[in-house]
Structures are given as C-alpha cells and as structure tokens.
Amino acid sequence: MHHNISLITTIAAALGFGLIFGMIAVRFKLPALVGYLAAGIVIGPATPGFVADVALAGQLAEIGVMLLMFGVGLHFSLDDLMEVRGIAVPGAVLQIGAATGMGIGMAYFWGWSLGAGLVFGLALSVASTVVLLRALEDLGILDSINGRIAVGWLVVEDLVTVLMLVMLPALAGALGGTGPDGVAAGADANIWKTLGLTLGQVAAFIVFMLVVGRKLFPWFLWRVARTGSRELFTLAVVATAVGIAYGSSELFGVSFALGAFFAGMVLRESPLSHRAAEESLPLRDAFSVLFFVSVGMLADPMVLVESPLRVLAVVAVVMFGKSLVAFALVIALRYPLNTALTVSASLAQIGEFSFILAALGMSLGLLPKEGQSLILAGAIISIALNPLLFKAIEPLQRALRARSDAARKVERSTDPLAELPMSVPQERLSGQVVLVGYGRVGRMIADALTAQGVHIVVAEQNRELVDQLRRRDIAAVAGNAAEPAVLIQAHIARAALLVIATPDTFHVRAMIETARALNPGIRTLVRTHNEEEAELLRKETGSQVFVGERELARSMVERISVDLAAVKPVNGGH
Numbered sequence: 313m314h315h316n317i318s319l320i321t322t323i324a325a326a327l328g329f330g331l332i333f334g335m336i337a338v339r340f341k342l343p344a345l346v347g348y349l350a351a352g353i354v355i356g357p358a359t360p361g362f363v364a365d366v367a368l369a370g371q372l373a374e375i376g377v378m379l380l381m382f383g384v385g386l387h388f389s390l391d392d393l394m395e396v397r398g399i400a401v402p403g404a405v406l407q408i409g410a411a412t413g414m415g416i417g418m419a420y421f422w423g424w425s426l427g428a429g430l431v432f433g434l435a436l437s438v439a440s441t442v443v444l445l446r447a448l449e450d451l452g453i454l455d456s457i458n459g460r461i462a463v464g465w466l467v468v469e470d471l472v473t474v475l476m477l478v479m480l481p482a483l484a485g486a487l488g489g490t491g492p493d494g495v496a497a498g499a500d501a502n503i504w505k506t507l508g509l510t511l512g513q514v515a516a517f518i519v520f521m522l523v524v525g526r527k528l529f530p531w532f533l534w535r536v537a538r539t540g541s542r543e544l545f546t547l548a549v550v551a552t553a554v555g556i557a558y559g560s561s562e563l564f565g566v567s568f569a570l571g572a573f574f575a576g577m578v579l580r581e582s583p584l585s586h587r588a589a590e591e592s593l594p595l596r597d598a599f600s601v602l603f604f605v606s607v608g609m610l611a612d613p614m615v616l617v618e619s620p621l622r623v624l625a626v627v628a629v630v631m632f633g634k635s636l637v638a639f640a641l642v643i644a645l646r647y648p649l650n651t652a653l654t655v656s657a658s659l660a661q662i663g664e665f666s667f668i669l670a671a672l673g674m675s676l677g678l679l680p681k682e683g684q685s686l687i688l689a690g691a692i693i694s695i696a697l698n699p700l701l702f703k704a705i706e707p708l709q710r711a712l713r714a715r716s717d718a719a720r721k722v723e724r725s726t727d728p729l730a731e732l733p734m735s736v737p738q739e740r741l742s743g744q745v746v747l748v749g750y751g752r753v754g755r756m757i758a759d760a761l762t763a764q765g766v767h768i769v770v771a772e773q774n775r776e777l778v779d780q781l782r783r784r785d786i787a788a789v790a791g792n793a794a795e796p797a798v799l800i801q802a803h804i805a806r807a808a809l810l811v812i813a814t815p816d817t818f819h820v821r822a823m824i825e826t827a828r829a830l831n832p833g834i835r836t837l838v839r840t841h842n843e844e845e846a847e848l849l850r851k852e853t854g855s856q857v858f859v860g861e862r863e864l865a866r867s868m869v870e871r872i873s874v875d876l877a878a879v880k881p882v883n884g885g886h
Contacts, residue, residue, distance in 0.1 A: 322364040323372065325355050326605040327598070334601075342696050343443055345663065348601050349692055352608015359613065369606035373671075375554065376603025378572040379596040380664055382553035384441060384470060385576020386589045396457075398776045400464035403641045407465075407659065408472055411437030411634040418625055419683075427487030428683060431480070431673030435687050436629050438473050440663020441466050442600075443695055447658070447702055456814070457773040458651050462658040465638075473665045477567050480672055482510040489677035510565070517564035521574045525556070529575070530582035537584055546591040552579065553592070569668060600664075607667040611688040612681070619682070626690035631660040631697065646775065648792055649709055657701040661694040662687070732769070732801050736787050740767040741803040745872060748793040748823060749814030750777050753839055757813055758786070761872065769802040794819035796826045805830045809872060812838045824853045837872065 329351035337347030355364045415433020416426070424432070444466055453459045484490055529552055536548040553575045560571030579588050616623055635656040642652035670687045673679030732741075744767040747758055754770070761768050770788040772778050781788035791798035793812075804810065810827045812820055824836050836855040840846045846857040 318365045319368055322368045323602070325362065325364045326351070326369065326372070326602050329355055330601045330605050341699065345440075345443065345604055346692055346695055348604035349608040349611075349688065352605040353611055353613050354608075355605070356609030356611065358611065364609065366606075366609055369602070369609055372599070372602040373606035374568060376599040376601075376606070377668055378554055378557040378568050379550075379592070379599045380442075380603065381474075381569045381572035382557075382576040382592070383589070383596050385573040386580055386585060396461045396464040396774065396776070399461055399642065399645050399647060400468050403638065403645070403655070404465045404468035405472065406641055407634055407638050408434070408437040408469060410637040411629065414629045414633050418622075418629070422622070424680065424683070425488045425678070427484065427489050427676075427678040428673070428680060430487065431669060431679045432683050432687070434473070434476055435666040435669045435673075436626065436662060436690065437634060438469050438665040438669070439466055439659045439661055440665070440691075440695070441470060443661050443663050443698065444658050447699065451702060453654070458654040460774075461647075461651060462655050465655060465658070470665065473669065474570055474573055477569050477668065477672060478510065478514050480669075480678075481567075481676060484676040484678060487678055489673075513565045514570070517560055517566050517570070518574070520564075521556075521578055525574070526578040529556075529578050530584070533579065533582050533584050533588065537587075542591070545587070546595075549579070549588045549592045550595055567672075603664070604667075607671070607688060610671075610681075610684055612685045613689075615682065615685040615689055619686070622686055623689045623693070626686050627693050630662055630690050630694045631701070635660045635701075646790075648773065649712060650705070650792065651773065653705045653709055654702075657698070657705060660701050661698040662691045663695065666691060732787055732789055732803070733782070740787060741769070742806045743767070743808045744769055744787075744803070744806075745809045745811055746771060746799065746802045746804055746807045746827075748772075748810070748812045749839075750774070750781065750788075751814065754813035757811060757872075762786070766872070769807070771798050771802050792819065794822040794826070796830075799823070799826050799830065804834070807831060807834060810834055810836045811872065812836070814839075820849065821853060824855060 330348045333347035333351040333354070334344040335347070337350070338344055353359060355362055357363050357366060412430065412433035415436045416429035419425075419429030419432050441463075444462060448459045448462065532552070533545075533548060536544050539545075553572055556575035557568040557571035560566050560574070561568055579585055582588070638659050639652045639656040642655050643649075666687055670679060670684045674681065674684055745761060747754055747761075747768050748771045750758065750770050750772045754772075758768055758770065768786065770778070770781055770786060771793040772781075772788060772790065773792055775790045778788045778790040787802075789798060789801045791801075793799055793802075793814075804827050807827075810824070812823060820838055820840075824838075827834050827836065836853065838849055838853070838855045838857045840849060840857055840859055843859060846859050849855060849857045
C-alpha cells in the first residue's frame, strides 16, 4: 500500500474537478477557464470538504506557467507585431500605465502599500491572451485587421509583463517587500546595484538565447525529428521548454516564465515550430488546467461577501476603466469606430498573467492575500461577461453612428489617409483595380498586377500599411471598404474590377452592394476560407470566389487579366 500519494491525489482532484466544472462552464457559454478557477476554489482550503495539497499544487502550477509561456513564445511573431506597431505599442503602454494608476489609486484608498498597489494595478492592466484568442477565433476575426491589432496589443502587454516579472524581485525590497533572497531589505540596500545585476543577468540570458539558442535548439529538434519517433519529438519539445526555463533560472537568475518564453521564441525559428506547438498542445493544456486550478485554490470566495464594493471596483476598472482608455487611444490614432470597440472589448478581462503577477507579488511580500482574491474574483466575473461585450459591438456601433454626429465625424475628419492625395494622376483612377485588403494574399495580387503595369487602388484598414504604400507611390486609402466613403475615395465608379482579398468576409456583401450601386457594370472577385462560404457568396453576389492562399492569388491574377481584357473597351469610354 502507498502511504503518501498526495501528488497523485492532487493531480487527480485538480483534473477531475477541472473537467466537471469546465464542462459546466462551457454548457453555459462561458470559457472553460472559469470552470477551472471554480474547481480550484472547491478543492482549496477556503471551502469545506476535500482539500488538495496547496504546496504541491503550487509546484504543478510552476510547470503550468512554463508551458503557458512556452506556448506564448511559440506563437510570438515579431513580423505581426511590427505590422501594427504604430497602434499596438503606444496604445498598450499608455493603457497599462493608466490601468496601473487606477489600481494604485484604489490600493492607496484601501490603505495598502505602494508595492501592493503597483502589483495590483499591473495585474488589472493585463488582459488574457488565451481568452482573447478563443474569442477572436469564435467570431472569425482573428486574421482581420481588428484581430491583428488586438493580438498585437496583447503581445506588447505580455512583453511588458515579462519585463515586470524580471524586475519586481529586484525592486521588492525598495517597495516594502522582501528581496530576491526572501529577506526584507534594509535601509542601506543598494537598489540600483540589485536592479543593475538583475538586468545584466537578463541581458546575458537574452544574448545567449539569440546567439546560441536560436541555432542550437532548432538544430537539436531537427536531429530528434529525423529519428521518426513521435514520442521522442514530443519529449524533446517539452524537455526543451522545461529545461531552458529551469536552466535559465539556475544559471542566469531569471524567472521560469522568461526562460520558457524565450524557449518558445527560439523554437519558432525552426520550420518544425508548428509541429512542436501541435505535439506539445495536450500537455500544455493539461498543465494549464493545473495552473488555473491552483490559482483558484489560493482564492477566498468570502471576498464576495465581505468586500462586494471592492470587487465591483475591480470589475469596473477591468471592464470599463481600461477599455475606455483604450477606446480613446484608438480613436485618437484615427482608427475607425469598429476597431476601437473591438480592441476595447478585447481588453475587458484579465487572466493568466494577472495570476502570475499576483502569485509573485505575494511571494515577495508585496500583495496582501485579499489582493489576490480580488484579482481572481475580477478575473472570473470579467471573463464570464466578456462575450457579451463582443456581442454588443455591432448594435453599439450602429447606435453611435445613427445618433451621434461626433461618432460619424470622428472616424474620418481631418484624416489625410482617408482621402486619396490630389497628386494621384487621373489616368491611374480610370479602369483601375480596386483591391480591398493588403495582407498575404492581397500583397501577392498587388505585386503581380503592378508587375503587369495594371493600375491599382488599395483600400486597407491598417493605416501603417496605407502610409507605406503611398511612400512606394501606390494609391491607397485607409478605412473599411464596407463604408461607401472608402470606395468613393478609391474611385470605384470608374474602376474595372473590385477584388476583395481581405480575410474578413463579414462585410463582403456590403462592399459588393455599394460597389454595384456606384458602378453597376463592375466585376467582382472575392477570396474566402472554405467552399461552403464560397458557394454561398457565388449564389448571393454572383461574384467569382476563390479559396486558398498562394493558389488563390495566382488564380485571381489570371482571372483579373481575363476580365481586364474583356472590359478594356468599356473603360476607354470613361
């Protein structure tokens, strides 16, 4: 007989209750993550009945953190971030600053220390990447410009959080907590020396990973893949993630989270990165469940009874405070109302990084236990209500545009990118191809048409891309082509073809309807993701519809060439 099986008991209870409560959450249209947190509360010390081993759950949670951060690193794309850097970087930094300030203000009002307020505010400022990606996938807008901006915004938030995870231990003593060694800092503690040493260790680790790791670990993965053993490949991926996280902590003194994040980043350099993500997904999912359950175990549900006003204040900051700040920032950067509402809804929740920050804050003696319970309560409520905000985007947008002159004007007033420059020659605005979307497919189509000497006007929601295109002397206008003003600026009335290459097919019908109202004889070509949607669009719009990417771009260019030849005599009359 086994006399001590607390590890097995804890894992069995966490996974079993996580499954049950996760299914209940999904049944009520909530993210499974809410169920995992609830399961942790049920098997935690704050509720009666069975209590799992909190210490062991904490160690399992550390593995969950490693694998979560490894997954974030595997999906981190510097190219995607650079594409939306003009809005994502300043927006995320300013929004984090504003939300952190709100948290510090609440903490001061409640009598907490500055260190507690800083950790609390940072935890409230960071939205959950896991929750956001699931929401965008469910809505089918992950690859749209709004989806890319929201994801890029959260990537910047994640990077700022990783930096804070590195710096907090060095700053803890000066903020009234315990130093990196768990000892309270004295008055003569040299905070700058400690901070400099920490940043030096981080810099050394980053240099090592970028110079040695990005060559060594992908090469190692290739060697394992050549064995043909799926088990060995999965083992290699997980061993690399956990091994780098542990090794970085022992050798460079950096956190497990940062080590695992860079492990994912360097493996992303390998062509095998997609397989690595796929093979490690089941284990990452299992340990992420253990992580969320362990977070729930540390929470005290009585905070809802004892401090309901504080819980409401936290929810207000998470769901409305930082979302309103983000909304104002997006509008100030001259992006459309739909983008501002989508980004605001995306940020109206907190999740995994908030829990990691809270756990670190408690371990450093900065955050009181009530703070962690408030963060958890705010997370559960905000995640549960977040889908309702996404559903409210369209009706809210219609209401604002219908009832508010300011809402209609703010999107396009005094915006130089919303109008074609007067310097564009008129001959390039007659018989041209209006290309909606300049993503991967749109870029391939544009390059091929430009090489053939075909005039194009690009309509694209990403303002930075529009600015870049104009610098290359390509006519481009910023905005959503579903709005008549955008197609009017693209001179759709004199165009030969409308080519819709955007991955967001939600507004396709509106674009085609507007184009045909302004130019009854225009031909339309559309890209889409699947044959079912393609067949529906063919019947409803009578357009040529293509599915795929590279093959799609090639086929569309061939079709465009045929259509241009067919309509050339007509365009000559314009």
